[in-house]
Amino acid sequence: MSNFSYSQYIEGESIYGLITNYHVASCNRSWKQTNLDIFGRTHVRLHPVLPNNINAIAQFFKVEPVYLLNHATGYPLYAFSLSNQASKLKKVLLSAKGQLIASYSRQAPSSLPLAKQHRYCAKCIEESFETFGTLAWRIEHQLYGVSHCPEHGEPLLYLSSGEGGINRHYCLPEGGEPILLEQNEKAVRLSIFVTKLYHLLQEGNKSRSVIDLYTDWLMIKGFLTKCGHIRMRFLADELFNYWKELFEATEELIPLELSNFNYVADIIHERRPVHYLKHVLLMAFLAKSPQDFFALSKVPKPAPELLKQQDSALESNVLKLLDDGSSLREISASLGVSVGYVKQLALRNNYEIDRRRWKLTDEIERDVWRKAFVGCHRADIAKHHGISVGTVEQLIQSHKGLSDWRHHMVMAKRRAKNRAALLQAIGTNPQITRNEFKRSFSCYMWLYKNDREWLYQNLPAPQAKKYYPSVDWAARDKFLAIKVKCLPAESKSLSELDRALGGHGWLLHDAKKLPETMKEAAKILENSMGRKIVKD
Numbered sequence: 001m002s003n004f005s006y007s008q009y010i011e012g013e014s015i016y017g018l019i020t021n022y023h024v025a026s027c028n029r030s031w032k033q034t035n036l037d038i039f040g041r042t043h044v045r046l047h048p049v050l051p052n053n054i055n056a057i058a059q060f061f062k063v064e065p066v067y068l069l070n071h072a073t074g075y076p077l078y079a080f081s082l083s084n085q086a087s088k089l090k091k092v093l094l095s096a097k098g099q100l101i102a103s104y105s106r107q108a109p110s111s112l113p114l115a116k117q118h119r120y121c122a123k124c125i126e127e128s129f130e131t132f133g134t135l136a137w138r139i140e141h142q143l144y145g146v147s148h149c150p151e152h153g154e155p156l157l158y159l160s161s162g163e164g165g166i167n168r169h170y171c172l173p174e175g176g177e178p179i180l181l182e183q184n185e186k187a188v189r190l191s192i193f194v195t196k197l198y199h200l201l202q203e204g205n206k207s208r209s210v211i212d213l214y215t216d217w218l219m220i221k222g223f224l225t226k227c228g229h230i231r232m233r234f235l236a237d238e239l240f241n242y243w244k245e246l247f248e249a250t251e252e253l254i255p256l257e258l259s260n261f262n263y264v265a266d267i268i269h270e271r272r273p274v275h276y277l278k279h280v281l282l283m284a285f286l287a288k289s290p291q292d293f294f295a296l297s298k299v300p301k302p303a304p305e306l307l308k309q310q311d312s313a314l315e316s317n318v319l320k321l322l323d324d325g326s327s328l329r330e331i332s333a334s335l336g337v338s339v340g341y342v343k344q345l346a347l348r349n350n351y352e353i354d355r356r357r358w359k360l361t362d363e364i365e366r367d368v369w370r371k372a373f374v375g376c377h378r379a380d381i382a383k384h385h386g387i388s389v390g391t392v393e394q395l396i397q398s399h400k401g402l403s404d405w406r407h408h409m410v411m412a413k414r415r416a417k418n419r420a421a422l423l424q425a426i427g428t429n430p431q432i433t434r435n436e437f438k439r440s441f442s443c444y445m446w447l448y449k450n451d452r453e454w455l456y457q458n459l460p461a462p463q464a465k466k467y468y469p470s471v472d473w474a475a476r477d478k479f480l481a482i483k484v485k486c487l488p489a490e491s492k493s494l495s496e497l498d499r500a501l502g503g504h505g506w507l508l509h510d511a512k513k514l515p516e517t518m519k520e521a522a523k524i525l526e527n528s529m530g531r532k533i534v535k536d
Protein backbone atom coordinates (compact mmCIF):
# COMPACT_ATOMS: atom_id res chain seq x y z
CA MET A 1 0.00 0.00 0.00
CA SER A 2 2.48 2.57 1.17
CA ASN A 3 4.60 2.75 -1.94
CA PHE A 4 4.75 6.54 -2.04
CA SER A 5 8.07 8.09 -1.18
CA TYR A 6 6.10 10.65 0.83
CA SER A 7 4.73 8.05 3.16
CA GLN A 8 7.95 7.67 5.01
CA TYR A 9 8.19 9.07 8.51
CA ILE A 10 10.66 11.96 8.78
CA GLU A 11 12.26 12.47 12.19
CA GLY A 12 10.63 15.32 14.08
CA GLU A 13 7.40 15.27 12.07
CA SER A 14 4.04 15.16 13.87
CA ILE A 15 1.49 12.39 13.26
CA TYR A 16 -0.80 14.88 11.57
CA GLY A 17 2.13 15.96 9.36
CA LEU A 18 2.96 12.38 8.41
CA ILE A 19 -0.61 11.65 7.34
CA THR A 20 -1.00 15.00 5.59
CA ASN A 21 2.00 14.27 3.41
CA TYR A 22 0.66 10.83 2.62
CA HIS A 23 -2.72 12.38 1.81
CA VAL A 24 -1.18 14.93 -0.56
CA ALA A 25 1.09 12.40 -2.26
CA SER A 26 -1.64 9.79 -2.66
CA CYS A 27 -3.78 12.35 -4.52
CA ASN A 28 -6.77 11.22 -2.50
CA ARG A 29 -9.56 13.68 -3.10
CA SER A 30 -11.04 13.42 0.35
CA TRP A 31 -9.72 12.98 3.86
CA LYS A 32 -12.24 10.20 4.17
CA GLN A 33 -10.38 8.14 1.54
CA THR A 34 -7.06 8.72 3.31
CA ASN A 35 -8.59 7.57 6.59
CA LEU A 36 -10.01 4.50 4.85
CA ASP A 37 -6.52 3.66 3.53
CA ILE A 38 -4.89 3.94 6.94
CA PHE A 39 -7.57 3.16 9.53
CA GLY A 40 -10.13 1.23 7.52
CA ARG A 41 -12.81 3.75 8.50
CA THR A 42 -13.62 7.32 7.53
CA HIS A 43 -14.20 9.32 10.69
CA VAL A 44 -10.94 9.76 12.55
CA ARG A 45 -9.85 13.00 14.17
CA LEU A 46 -6.19 13.49 14.93
CA HIS A 47 -5.22 15.65 17.89
CA PRO A 48 -2.18 17.86 17.06
CA VAL A 49 -0.30 16.80 20.21
CA LEU A 50 -1.92 13.64 21.56
CA PRO A 51 -3.35 11.66 18.63
CA ASN A 52 -4.52 8.09 19.21
CA ASN A 53 -4.59 5.14 16.77
CA ILE A 54 -0.78 5.01 16.94
CA ASN A 55 -0.67 1.23 16.45
CA ALA A 56 -2.61 1.43 13.19
CA ILE A 57 -0.53 4.35 11.94
CA ALA A 58 2.75 2.64 12.84
CA GLN A 59 1.70 -0.50 11.02
CA PHE A 60 0.70 1.41 7.91
CA PHE A 61 3.91 3.44 7.74
CA LYS A 62 6.09 0.55 8.94
CA VAL A 63 7.49 2.26 12.03
CA GLU A 64 7.75 1.00 15.62
CA PRO A 65 4.62 2.19 17.49
CA VAL A 66 6.52 3.20 20.63
CA TYR A 67 9.08 5.09 18.55
CA LEU A 68 6.24 7.01 16.91
CA LEU A 69 4.63 7.67 20.29
CA ASN A 70 7.85 9.17 21.66
CA HIS A 71 8.95 11.08 18.57
CA ALA A 72 5.78 12.16 16.79
CA THR A 73 3.46 12.98 19.70
CA GLY A 74 3.70 15.01 22.91
CA TYR A 75 3.55 11.82 24.99
CA PRO A 76 7.01 12.10 26.67
CA LEU A 77 6.03 15.40 28.32
CA TYR A 78 2.71 14.07 29.58
CA ALA A 79 4.30 10.84 30.76
CA PHE A 80 6.78 12.93 32.75
CA SER A 81 4.06 14.83 34.60
CA LEU A 82 1.74 11.83 35.01
CA SER A 83 4.59 9.63 36.30
CA ASN A 84 3.11 6.26 37.34
CA GLN A 85 -0.24 6.91 35.67
CA ALA A 86 1.42 7.39 32.28
CA SER A 87 0.93 3.77 31.19
CA LYS A 88 -2.84 4.31 30.98
CA LEU A 89 -2.36 7.25 28.61
CA LYS A 90 0.09 5.20 26.53
CA LYS A 91 -2.47 2.41 26.13
CA VAL A 92 -5.14 4.85 24.99
CA LEU A 93 -2.89 6.59 22.48
CA LEU A 94 -1.78 3.32 20.92
CA SER A 95 -5.36 2.11 20.59
CA ALA A 96 -8.28 3.33 18.53
CA LYS A 97 -10.42 4.15 21.56
CA GLY A 98 -11.15 7.78 20.83
CA GLN A 99 -13.80 8.13 23.51
CA LEU A 100 -11.25 7.37 26.24
CA ILE A 101 -8.99 10.16 25.03
CA ALA A 102 -11.63 12.66 26.06
CA SER A 103 -11.51 11.56 29.67
CA TYR A 104 -7.80 10.98 29.51
CA SER A 105 -6.80 14.21 27.90
CA ARG A 106 -8.70 15.94 30.73
CA GLN A 107 -6.47 14.12 33.12
CA ALA A 108 -3.32 14.54 31.09
CA PRO A 109 -3.28 18.26 30.38
CA SER A 110 -5.18 18.89 33.65
CA SER A 111 -8.02 20.57 31.74
CA LEU A 112 -6.03 23.66 30.88
CA PRO A 113 -8.02 25.61 28.31
CA LEU A 114 -5.50 25.85 25.49
CA ALA A 115 -6.06 26.98 21.92
CA LYS A 116 -6.56 24.23 19.37
CA GLN A 117 -4.03 24.95 16.67
CA HIS A 118 -1.67 23.38 14.17
CA ARG A 119 1.50 25.52 14.17
CA TYR A 120 4.52 25.86 11.91
CA CYS A 121 7.61 28.03 11.37
CA ALA A 122 7.93 29.50 7.89
CA LYS A 123 11.72 29.08 7.89
CA CYS A 124 11.58 25.44 9.02
CA ILE A 125 9.07 24.74 6.25
CA GLU A 126 11.43 26.24 3.69
CA GLU A 127 14.28 24.11 5.00
CA SER A 128 12.26 20.91 5.08
CA PHE A 129 11.17 21.54 1.50
CA GLU A 130 14.78 21.95 0.41
CA THR A 131 16.02 18.90 2.32
CA PHE A 132 13.17 16.41 1.97
CA GLY A 133 10.94 17.94 -0.67
CA THR A 134 8.00 17.99 1.76
CA LEU A 135 6.24 20.63 3.84
CA ALA A 136 6.49 19.06 7.26
CA TRP A 137 4.42 19.86 10.36
CA ARG A 138 6.92 19.50 13.21
CA ILE A 139 5.84 17.99 16.53
CA GLU A 140 7.88 20.44 18.65
CA HIS A 141 5.88 23.36 17.24
CA GLN A 142 2.62 21.69 18.33
CA LEU A 143 3.59 21.35 22.00
CA TYR A 144 1.62 23.57 24.40
CA GLY A 145 3.66 26.58 25.46
CA VAL A 146 5.63 26.73 22.20
CA SER A 147 4.76 29.99 20.45
CA HIS A 148 8.14 30.61 18.78
CA CYS A 149 10.36 28.36 16.70
CA PRO A 150 13.04 27.12 19.10
CA GLU A 151 15.52 27.05 16.23
CA HIS A 152 14.79 30.35 14.48
CA GLY A 153 13.26 32.28 17.39
CA GLU A 154 10.44 33.56 15.20
CA PRO A 155 6.74 33.59 16.09
CA LEU A 156 4.98 30.55 14.69
CA LEU A 157 2.08 30.69 12.27
CA TYR A 158 -1.06 28.71 12.92
CA LEU A 159 -4.17 27.20 11.40
CA SER A 160 -7.06 26.59 13.80
CA SER A 161 -7.83 22.92 14.26
CA GLY A 162 -11.05 21.35 15.43
CA GLU A 163 -14.56 22.28 14.40
CA GLY A 164 -14.72 25.66 12.69
CA GLY A 165 -11.07 25.26 11.70
CA ILE A 166 -9.30 22.60 9.66
CA ASN A 167 -11.55 20.07 11.38
CA ARG A 168 -10.82 16.65 9.84
CA HIS A 169 -9.13 17.93 6.71
CA TYR A 170 -5.47 17.25 5.98
CA CYS A 171 -3.90 20.62 5.18
CA LEU A 172 -0.32 21.55 4.44
CA PRO A 173 1.40 24.21 6.57
CA GLU A 174 0.51 27.20 4.42
CA GLY A 175 -1.43 30.45 4.75
CA GLY A 176 -1.43 30.54 8.57
CA GLU A 177 -1.90 33.50 10.91
CA PRO A 178 1.10 34.70 12.98
CA ILE A 179 0.73 33.86 16.67
CA LEU A 180 1.63 37.24 18.15
CA LEU A 181 3.11 40.42 16.85
CA GLU A 182 4.73 41.95 19.91
CA GLN A 183 8.26 41.02 20.93
CA ASN A 184 8.09 38.73 23.98
CA GLU A 185 11.35 37.36 25.36
CA LYS A 186 9.69 35.15 27.93
CA ALA A 187 7.57 33.49 25.25
CA VAL A 188 10.77 32.62 23.37
CA ARG A 189 12.36 31.34 26.58
CA LEU A 190 9.34 29.15 27.34
CA SER A 191 9.27 27.79 23.77
CA ILE A 192 12.95 26.81 23.87
CA PHE A 193 12.68 25.28 27.35
CA VAL A 194 9.62 23.16 26.49
CA THR A 195 11.31 21.85 23.33
CA LYS A 196 14.58 21.06 25.05
CA LEU A 197 12.77 19.28 27.87
CA TYR A 198 10.79 17.30 25.30
CA HIS A 199 13.98 16.11 23.59
CA LEU A 200 15.64 15.33 26.88
CA LEU A 201 12.67 13.21 28.01
CA GLN A 202 12.71 11.34 24.69
CA GLU A 203 16.13 10.02 25.66
CA GLY A 204 14.55 8.96 28.94
CA ASN A 205 17.61 8.77 31.19
CA LYS A 206 16.53 10.62 34.27
CA SER A 207 18.83 9.55 37.04
CA ARG A 208 17.38 11.32 40.09
CA SER A 209 13.88 11.87 41.39
CA VAL A 210 12.43 15.15 40.14
CA ILE A 211 11.16 16.08 43.59
CA ASP A 212 14.67 15.76 45.04
CA LEU A 213 15.96 17.95 42.24
CA TYR A 214 13.34 20.62 42.93
CA THR A 215 14.18 20.60 46.62
CA ASP A 216 17.90 20.97 45.96
CA TRP A 217 17.37 23.75 43.45
CA LEU A 218 15.07 25.60 45.84
CA MET A 219 17.65 25.28 48.58
CA ILE A 220 20.43 26.64 46.34
CA LYS A 221 18.27 29.57 45.28
CA GLY A 222 17.38 30.46 48.85
CA PHE A 223 13.72 29.46 48.82
CA LEU A 224 13.91 27.01 51.72
CA THR A 225 13.65 28.04 55.35
CA LYS A 226 16.08 26.81 57.95
CA CYS A 227 13.77 23.90 58.71
CA GLY A 228 13.52 22.93 55.04
CA HIS A 229 10.08 24.45 54.41
CA ILE A 230 9.45 26.35 51.20
CA ARG A 231 9.14 30.13 51.41
CA MET A 232 5.97 29.80 49.38
CA ARG A 233 4.78 33.42 49.20
CA PHE A 234 8.23 34.67 48.32
CA LEU A 235 8.62 31.96 45.66
CA ALA A 236 5.21 32.67 44.11
CA ASP A 237 6.01 36.41 43.94
CA GLU A 238 9.37 35.79 42.31
CA LEU A 239 7.85 33.36 39.82
CA PHE A 240 5.19 35.90 38.90
CA ASN A 241 7.75 38.65 38.39
CA TYR A 242 9.86 36.37 36.26
CA TRP A 243 7.04 35.28 33.92
CA LYS A 244 4.99 38.46 33.95
CA GLU A 245 5.71 39.40 30.35
CA LEU A 246 4.14 36.13 29.25
CA PHE A 247 0.83 36.90 30.94
CA GLU A 248 0.79 40.50 29.79
CA ALA A 249 0.79 39.61 26.10
CA THR A 250 -2.40 40.74 24.40
CA GLU A 251 -2.76 37.39 22.68
CA GLU A 252 -3.30 34.61 25.17
CA LEU A 253 -0.09 32.55 24.98
CA ILE A 254 -0.79 30.40 28.01
CA PRO A 255 -3.88 30.44 30.24
CA LEU A 256 -3.96 33.31 32.74
CA GLU A 257 -4.80 30.87 35.52
CA LEU A 258 -1.16 29.76 35.39
CA SER A 259 -0.13 33.16 36.76
CA ASN A 260 -1.43 32.06 40.14
CA PHE A 261 1.53 29.96 41.20
CA ASN A 262 -0.22 28.08 44.02
CA TYR A 263 0.21 24.86 42.07
CA VAL A 264 3.93 24.92 42.84
CA ALA A 265 3.08 23.37 46.20
CA ASP A 266 1.22 20.55 44.38
CA ILE A 267 4.35 19.84 42.36
CA ILE A 268 6.80 19.84 45.23
CA HIS A 269 4.61 17.90 47.65
CA GLU A 270 3.55 15.52 44.85
CA ARG A 271 -0.12 16.05 45.67
CA ARG A 272 -1.41 15.38 42.19
CA PRO A 273 -0.12 15.20 38.61
CA VAL A 274 -0.10 18.68 37.07
CA HIS A 275 0.25 19.84 33.48
CA TYR A 276 3.83 19.85 32.21
CA LEU A 277 3.60 23.61 31.58
CA LYS A 278 3.43 24.12 35.34
CA HIS A 279 6.60 22.08 35.77
CA VAL A 280 8.29 24.07 33.03
CA LEU A 281 7.40 27.44 34.58
CA LEU A 282 9.09 26.35 37.80
CA MET A 283 12.05 24.56 36.18
CA ALA A 284 12.89 27.36 33.77
CA PHE A 285 12.82 29.80 36.66
CA LEU A 286 15.26 27.68 38.69
CA ALA A 287 17.66 26.45 36.01
CA LYS A 288 19.11 27.80 32.79
CA SER A 289 18.16 24.75 30.76
CA PRO A 290 16.55 21.34 31.31
CA GLN A 291 20.03 19.81 30.95
CA ASP A 292 21.27 22.00 33.80
CA PHE A 293 18.19 21.18 35.86
CA PHE A 294 18.70 17.42 35.66
CA ALA A 295 22.50 17.59 35.84
CA LEU A 296 22.47 18.93 39.40
CA SER A 297 24.36 16.43 41.46
CA LYS A 298 23.03 15.50 44.86
CA VAL A 299 23.42 18.28 47.35
CA PRO A 300 24.23 16.58 50.66
CA LYS A 301 21.44 17.27 53.13
CA PRO A 302 23.10 18.87 56.12
CA ALA A 303 21.72 18.26 59.58
CA PRO A 304 19.18 20.95 60.61
CA GLU A 305 21.75 22.42 63.01
CA LEU A 306 24.33 22.63 60.23
CA LEU A 307 21.72 24.04 57.85
CA LYS A 308 20.97 26.76 60.36
CA GLN A 309 24.65 27.57 60.63
CA GLN A 310 25.04 27.63 56.82
CA ASP A 311 21.97 29.80 56.47
CA SER A 312 23.16 32.27 59.03
CA ALA A 313 26.64 32.23 57.49
CA LEU A 314 25.09 33.08 54.13
CA GLU A 315 22.95 35.76 55.72
CA SER A 316 25.88 37.38 57.47
CA ASN A 317 27.84 37.31 54.20
CA VAL A 318 25.01 39.09 52.45
CA LEU A 319 24.71 41.67 55.23
CA LYS A 320 28.49 42.23 55.20
CA LEU A 321 28.45 42.91 51.45
CA LEU A 322 25.48 45.24 51.92
CA ASP A 323 27.49 47.11 54.54
CA ASP A 324 30.34 47.37 52.05
CA GLY A 325 27.96 49.09 49.67
CA SER A 326 27.68 46.32 47.03
CA SER A 327 24.57 46.43 44.88
CA LEU A 328 21.89 43.74 45.09
CA ARG A 329 22.93 42.44 41.70
CA GLU A 330 26.60 42.20 42.64
CA ILE A 331 25.81 40.32 45.83
CA SER A 332 23.49 37.96 43.99
CA ALA A 333 26.25 37.22 41.44
CA SER A 334 29.04 36.71 43.92
CA LEU A 335 27.09 34.47 46.36
CA GLY A 336 24.98 32.62 43.79
CA VAL A 337 21.62 33.60 45.32
CA SER A 338 18.73 35.41 43.69
CA VAL A 339 18.40 39.19 43.75
CA GLY A 340 15.00 38.72 45.40
CA TYR A 341 16.57 36.79 48.27
CA VAL A 342 19.13 39.51 48.89
CA LYS A 343 16.43 42.16 48.73
CA GLN A 344 14.18 40.35 51.19
CA LEU A 345 17.05 39.90 53.58
CA ALA A 346 18.04 43.55 53.31
CA LEU A 347 14.45 44.64 53.95
CA ARG A 348 14.14 42.35 56.95
CA ASN A 349 17.27 43.95 58.41
CA ASN A 350 16.11 47.51 57.75
CA TYR A 351 18.60 48.31 55.03
CA GLU A 352 17.76 51.16 52.68
CA ILE A 353 17.28 49.37 49.37
CA ASP A 354 19.07 50.68 46.35
CA ARG A 355 16.32 51.97 44.13
CA ARG A 356 18.63 54.21 42.17
CA ARG A 357 17.25 57.22 43.99
CA TRP A 358 20.11 59.33 42.70
CA LYS A 359 18.38 59.04 39.37
CA LEU A 360 14.77 58.55 40.29
CA THR A 361 13.20 61.77 41.44
CA ASP A 362 9.79 61.68 43.05
CA GLU A 363 8.52 63.29 39.91
CA ILE A 364 9.80 60.47 37.69
CA GLU A 365 8.43 57.91 40.12
CA ARG A 366 4.98 59.50 39.97
CA ASP A 367 5.10 59.64 36.18
CA VAL A 368 6.06 55.96 35.99
CA TRP A 369 3.05 55.10 38.16
CA ARG A 370 0.80 57.31 36.10
CA LYS A 371 1.96 55.73 32.83
CA ALA A 372 1.70 52.23 34.29
CA PHE A 373 -1.77 53.08 35.52
CA VAL A 374 -3.03 54.02 32.06
CA GLY A 375 -1.57 50.80 30.67
CA CYS A 376 1.67 51.94 28.97
CA HIS A 377 4.05 49.10 28.20
CA ARG A 378 6.91 48.77 30.70
CA ALA A 379 9.52 48.91 27.94
CA ASP A 380 8.07 52.20 26.67
CA ILE A 381 8.04 53.73 30.15
CA ALA A 382 11.65 52.65 30.71
CA LYS A 383 12.71 54.11 27.38
CA HIS A 384 10.91 57.38 28.05
CA HIS A 385 12.74 57.94 31.34
CA GLY A 386 16.03 56.29 30.37
CA ILE A 387 15.77 53.73 33.18
CA SER A 388 15.79 49.94 33.10
CA VAL A 389 12.68 47.81 32.67
CA GLY A 390 13.56 46.17 35.98
CA THR A 391 13.33 49.52 37.78
CA VAL A 392 9.93 50.20 36.26
CA GLU A 393 8.88 46.74 37.36
CA GLN A 394 10.06 47.41 40.90
CA LEU A 395 8.18 50.70 41.05
CA ILE A 396 5.00 49.05 39.81
CA GLN A 397 5.43 46.33 42.44
CA SER A 398 6.01 48.84 45.22
CA HIS A 399 2.73 50.60 44.48
CA LYS A 400 0.02 48.66 46.23
CA GLY A 401 -2.71 47.61 43.85
CA LEU A 402 -0.99 48.80 40.69
CA SER A 403 -0.02 45.29 39.69
CA ASP A 404 -3.63 44.13 40.06
CA TRP A 405 -4.75 47.15 38.13
CA ARG A 406 -2.40 46.33 35.24
CA HIS A 407 -3.73 42.79 35.23
CA HIS A 408 -7.17 44.28 35.03
CA MET A 409 -6.02 46.43 32.09
CA VAL A 410 -4.77 43.39 30.17
CA MET A 411 -8.15 41.76 30.66
CA ALA A 412 -9.88 44.96 29.58
CA LYS A 413 -7.82 45.04 26.37
CA ARG A 414 -8.65 41.43 25.61
CA ARG A 415 -12.30 42.11 26.33
CA ALA A 416 -12.36 45.06 23.95
CA LYS A 417 -10.62 43.03 21.23
CA ASN A 418 -13.04 40.11 21.56
CA ARG A 419 -16.12 42.33 21.76
CA ALA A 420 -15.04 44.14 18.59
CA ALA A 421 -14.38 40.80 16.86
CA LEU A 422 -17.86 39.58 17.79
CA LEU A 423 -19.63 42.71 16.58
CA GLN A 424 -17.68 42.63 13.32
CA ALA A 425 -18.48 38.96 12.80
CA ILE A 426 -22.19 39.64 13.34
CA GLY A 427 -22.01 42.60 10.97
CA THR A 428 -20.51 40.53 8.15
CA ASN A 429 -22.67 37.43 8.79
CA PRO A 430 -26.10 38.79 9.72
CA GLN A 431 -27.82 35.42 9.11
CA ILE A 432 -25.49 33.41 11.32
CA THR A 433 -27.04 31.26 14.06
CA ARG A 434 -25.70 31.11 17.60
CA ASN A 435 -24.47 27.56 17.08
CA GLU A 436 -22.59 28.41 13.91
CA PHE A 437 -21.08 31.32 15.77
CA LYS A 438 -19.84 29.12 18.57
CA ARG A 439 -18.15 26.83 16.08
CA SER A 440 -16.58 29.47 13.85
CA PHE A 441 -15.34 32.31 16.04
CA SER A 442 -12.91 32.03 18.93
CA CYS A 443 -14.13 35.35 20.40
CA TYR A 444 -17.38 33.55 21.30
CA MET A 445 -15.70 31.20 23.75
CA TRP A 446 -13.57 33.94 25.27
CA LEU A 447 -16.61 36.11 25.87
CA TYR A 448 -18.61 33.14 27.10
CA LYS A 449 -16.00 32.52 29.77
CA ASN A 450 -15.18 36.11 30.71
CA ASP A 451 -17.98 38.42 29.63
CA ARG A 452 -21.11 36.31 29.41
CA GLU A 453 -23.71 38.92 30.19
CA TRP A 454 -22.50 41.21 27.41
CA LEU A 455 -22.24 38.27 25.02
CA TYR A 456 -25.88 37.29 25.49
CA GLN A 457 -27.00 40.89 25.11
CA ASN A 458 -25.19 41.22 21.79
CA LEU A 459 -25.61 37.87 20.10
CA PRO A 460 -28.15 37.62 17.29
CA ALA A 461 -31.56 36.72 18.73
CA PRO A 462 -32.03 32.97 19.10
CA GLN A 463 -33.98 31.70 16.12
CA ALA A 464 -37.43 30.32 16.76
CA LYS A 465 -37.35 26.55 16.75
CA LYS A 466 -38.42 25.34 13.35
CA TYR A 467 -40.55 22.24 13.11
CA TYR A 468 -39.09 19.70 10.73
CA PRO A 469 -41.58 16.83 10.49
CA SER A 470 -39.78 13.53 10.63
CA VAL A 471 -42.48 11.90 8.49
CA ASP A 472 -43.39 12.83 4.94
CA TRP A 473 -47.16 12.60 5.46
CA ALA A 474 -47.98 13.40 1.84
CA ALA A 475 -45.98 10.38 0.67
CA ARG A 476 -47.48 8.21 3.40
CA ASP A 477 -50.94 9.38 2.36
CA LYS A 478 -50.42 8.31 -1.25
CA PHE A 479 -48.99 4.98 -0.22
CA LEU A 480 -51.79 4.22 2.27
CA ALA A 481 -54.48 5.30 -0.19
CA ILE A 482 -53.29 2.66 -2.65
CA LYS A 483 -53.04 0.08 0.10
CA VAL A 484 -56.61 0.79 1.27
CA LYS A 485 -57.90 0.58 -2.28
CA CYS A 486 -56.36 -2.84 -2.71
CA LEU A 487 -57.58 -4.27 0.60
CA PRO A 488 -59.39 -7.53 -0.18
CA ALA A 489 -61.69 -7.79 2.80
CA GLU A 490 -64.51 -5.45 3.61
CA SER A 491 -64.35 -3.43 6.82
CA LYS A 492 -67.19 -2.41 9.07
CA SER A 493 -65.41 0.37 10.93
CA LEU A 494 -62.47 2.71 10.74
CA SER A 495 -60.74 0.84 13.58
CA GLU A 496 -61.03 -2.41 11.68
CA LEU A 497 -59.57 -0.74 8.62
CA ASP A 498 -56.72 0.67 10.66
CA ARG A 499 -55.97 -2.77 12.08
CA ALA A 500 -55.89 -4.14 8.54
CA LEU A 501 -53.23 -1.54 7.71
CA GLY A 502 -51.01 -2.58 10.63
CA GLY A 503 -52.79 -1.04 13.60
CA HIS A 504 -50.69 2.14 13.82
CA GLY A 505 -53.72 4.27 14.67
CA TRP A 506 -52.98 6.60 11.75
CA LEU A 507 -56.54 6.54 10.39
CA LEU A 508 -57.88 7.31 13.85
CA HIS A 509 -55.49 10.03 15.05
CA ASP A 510 -53.88 11.51 11.95
CA ALA A 511 -56.87 11.57 9.65
CA LYS A 512 -56.30 15.23 8.78
CA LYS A 513 -52.85 14.51 7.39
CA LEU A 514 -54.16 11.68 5.19
CA PRO A 515 -56.88 13.18 2.93
CA GLU A 516 -56.45 10.70 0.03
CA THR A 517 -56.42 7.68 2.31
CA MET A 518 -59.49 8.89 4.15
CA LYS A 519 -61.37 9.26 0.84
CA GLU A 520 -60.59 5.66 -0.05
CA ALA A 521 -61.50 4.54 3.46
CA ALA A 522 -64.85 6.33 3.26
CA LYS A 523 -65.63 4.52 -0.02
CA ILE A 524 -64.91 1.13 1.53
CA LEU A 525 -66.98 1.87 4.62
CA GLU A 526 -69.89 3.12 2.46
CA ASN A 527 -69.74 -0.07 0.37
CA SER A 528 -69.76 -2.24 3.47
CA MET A 529 -72.72 -0.37 4.90
CA GLY A 530 -74.56 -0.71 1.56
CA ARG A 531 -74.02 -4.45 1.49
CA LYS A 532 -75.19 -4.72 5.07
CA ILE A 533 -78.46 -2.91 4.26
CA VAL A 534 -79.09 -5.10 1.19
CA LYS A 535 -78.54 -8.28 3.25
CA ASP A 536 -81.05 -7.06 5.88
Ligand SMILES: [Zn+2]
Pocket (backbone or CB within 6 Å): 121, 122, 123, 124, 149, 150, 151, 152, 153
Ligand atom coordinates in the same frame (compact mmCIF):
# COMPACT_ATOMS: atom_id res chain seq x y z
ZN1 LIG B 1 12.03 27.41 12.55
